[in-house]
Amino acid sequence: MNLLASLVYNYRPTTRVDDNGSRSDNAQVSIAVYDALTGKPTNGNYCVVTYTITNEANFVTTLTAIVPGLEYVIYDGAIAQVNYGGNGQIISTSSKRFDIVSVTPGNPPTPNDEPLPSSLLITDVKVDKVESAQGANDAQITVYATSNYLPIAYKLDGVITSASPVFTNLSGGSHTITAVDASGGIANYTIYIRTNVNLLVSDPSVNLPGGNISRWSAAFNPIIFTYQRRDFDVTALELNTADNNTRVITNTDVSSVTDGDLIYIKTPACEGTYKVLARFDNQTLVIDIPFTFGDNTAADRSGFININRLRPYYKMLTRISFFDKLTGKASTITSTNRPDNKGITRADISNFLQSLLKAADSSDYAAINFRDDNLSASYQIAYAQHWDDGTDNGHTTDFISIEKPYYVLYSARQLGDKYGGNMAAYVPFTNAPNGIEKARWITDFAEPAYSNGYPFDLSFIYSEDLVGRDIYAEIIPLDINRDPLPGATNNYLMNDDGGWLLNSDGSRYLIAKQTLVKVPVPGQLGLNRLLVPGPFASNAYYFNVTLKYDNNETARTITKTQTVRIDDAVDDQSIYLRWIGLTGGNHKTVSQI
Structure with missing residues (x-):
């Protein structure tokens, strides 16, 4: 077999050699053997390769190497150097040059000969894919190793053994790769795999049982997005x-x-x-x-x-996208915040979000269900890093958008509340686990009072989880002992049409006493107000109201049952009061003068 030989350079990191910044370029130089006919790598079978090294003084040294396998390392060290003076000027350069002279067949050893030592070497480990997120375990590396004794097996962290040099499903951080060749030779290499870490470490959302997440916040509590700087x-x-x-x-x-x-x-x-x-x-x-x-x-x-030297005047940009009711167009505003000494940045955007809301009642009390966009709004968040890189505008990284929107209500939660400023206790979910408390109605009263002849509604959150469900309200009149009155139950359908908060309303059906009547009933994301029909019969002293939907002909409850007292103490001297409570709902009552 005719053989050819070529030089393979595996470059190492450069080395600083003095305080002036002089650098040394390093590499491992190997001889690789190829079949002259096919051009493919082949076993050298102890062929003799003659080569020369020309040093910095142009002095040439002729050497030989016996190559038993595919490659053979002939040098590992500095191959070039650039020297700088104290003023930063280059004062000299030097380099080594390697050249192949000839390849001749060799003599494989007899069984009694002492075998050649292993030339096993891990020349490089490349990170093909970093870990996409903490805990994702999806990184990949490829190990490059040579030896005069093949095959080579690989171990990762002393645990995983593989004949393949490719390792997948890895975590970020440092890993040790061990290569073992056919002679038992061992080589080790340590590699660091980077993890893409989300700068956003917390937001106003709250995780709930069953995998549910509440993204609804009270506007008059801090609404904070927290970032961790990681240069x-x-x-x-x-x-x-x-x-x-x-x-x-x-x-x-x-x-x-x-x-x-x-x-x-x-x-x-x-x-x-x-x-x-x-x-x-x-x-x-x-x-x-x-x-x-x-x-x-x-x-x-x-x-x-x-x-800070590399990223001076560092700051986080939080971009808020929202619907501007004044202009009728989508708009954005950016909050700028600087980190503390540990790189923690806290962006409290509650003051701005309050401006999206207003204390006003725009309902004409004609619809069975009214979406109150005065008292609720949605917004979306994107964030980016910025620092001064010496240019006029500085350097801003690409904005990272949070896929799902957030929601804000005209509400204030008390200090020490279980969920802080989040409205999690009031957000209904269709798949809440059994035993978990259902969503509350938005009212400041344990038992609100209703007066016959006056408009009265109850507020609730129509959450994103209700989209696509045929939601209805079940209203049950009660007697003075709080037992249901005989007769039909009133079910008021409030299905969502897939629209989003601050978009146009849809239409739905009212099911009243088992008679289908078509009436406009908007049911969209945001704060909704269920208009309680009346008047009630004289023997009704209370009524219960609950939100439900049917799944495979089985009723599923999504809110707590709210009991409302029917107040009959109304006369000509009474006045009708309306106000917005701390929980964010419209309240009505009739009081004596």
């Missing part, structure tokens, strides 16, 4: 042997960071603000904390670092 990755913490302090290895170029700068790092092993003592190389800083992390795992010594 760059910390891939490792190491001992700085010169002073026993800590080296911080990053995934960025820190050559512009100066001694005395303050940086913030956060890893499981080390967290805080520290002073930069020196730059070890273009990706490594030495900070003023003694190295005491030798017993920590590689994962404990990885995290993130914030460097």
Whole structure:
């Protein structure tokens, strides 16, 4: 078989060699053997390759290498150097050159010969895909290794063994790859896999049982979006042997960071603000904390670092998209907030959201169900980072949009409430687990009072989870002992037509005493007000009202049953009062003068 040989360069990170910034380029140089006919890699079978090395002084050395396998490493070190003077000018350059001279067949060893030592080497590990989010476990790496004894097997973190050099479904952080060749030779390599971390660490939403999420907030409580600044990755913490302090290895170029700068790092092993003592190389800083992390795992010594020198005047931009009722058009406004020393940014947008609402009653009390867009609104959020990069407008990253909208009500929750300023207790869900308390009606009274002859409605949240359901209100008159009166139950259908808050109303049906009557009944996202029909019979002293929907001919309840007292103490001296309560609903009552 005719053989050809070529040189393969596996480049290493450059090395800083002096304080003037002089650099050394490093590489591993191997001889690879190919079939002259097919051009494909082939086993050298102990062929003899003659090659030359021309050094910095143009002195040529001729050497030979015996290649038993596919590749054979002939050099690992500096192949070029650029030297700078104190003024930053290049004062000299130098390089090594490798050339193939010839390839001749070799003599494979006999069984009694001492075998050649293993040349196993992991030349590189490439991250094909970073972890998309914390806990996603979807990263992928590919290991590149050579040896004069094939095949090569691979281990990940000493646990996973594979004949393939590709590892999938990995978590972020540091991992150790071990390669084992056919002779038993072993080589190790440590790689850091970055995790795409969401800058948004919390929002006004509340997680509820059954996987439900309430995105409804009270406008007169703080509505806060919290972000964690994460400029760059910390891939490792190491001992700085010169002073026993800590080296911080990053995934960025820190050559512009100066001694005395303050940086913030956060890893499981080390967290805080520290002073930069020196730059070890273009990706490594030495900070003023003694190295005491030798017993920590590689994962404990990885995290993130914030460097004001590289991202000066850092701030978070929170863009709010909303429907402007004054102009009748979609609009946006941006909130700008700066982080604290730990990189935490809190954007409280409640003051602006209050401006989307107003204390007004626009109902004419003609519809069975009224969506009150004075007292509720929706908005969407996108966020981005910004810092001064020396340009006129600075650098703004791409905005990241939160897919689902948020909602706000003209309401105020008391301090210490279970859900803070979130309206979770009032948000109905169609799939709430059994035993979980149903959504409350929006009223400040445990038992509101209704007066015959006066318009009266009860407020409730028509949540996004109700879209597409045939929601109806069941009203049951009660006697003085709170027992149901004989006769038909009134069911008022309030189905949603798929519209969104602040869009046009739809039409639905009223089912009254088992007779189908078509009436306009809008049922859309936001605060809705159910108009209670009346008057009630003289023997009705109370009534219960509940929201339900039918699923496979089975009634499903989505709100708590609200009992309303029927007040008959009405005369010519009475006055009719309307106001907006703390929970955000319109309230009505009749009082004596």
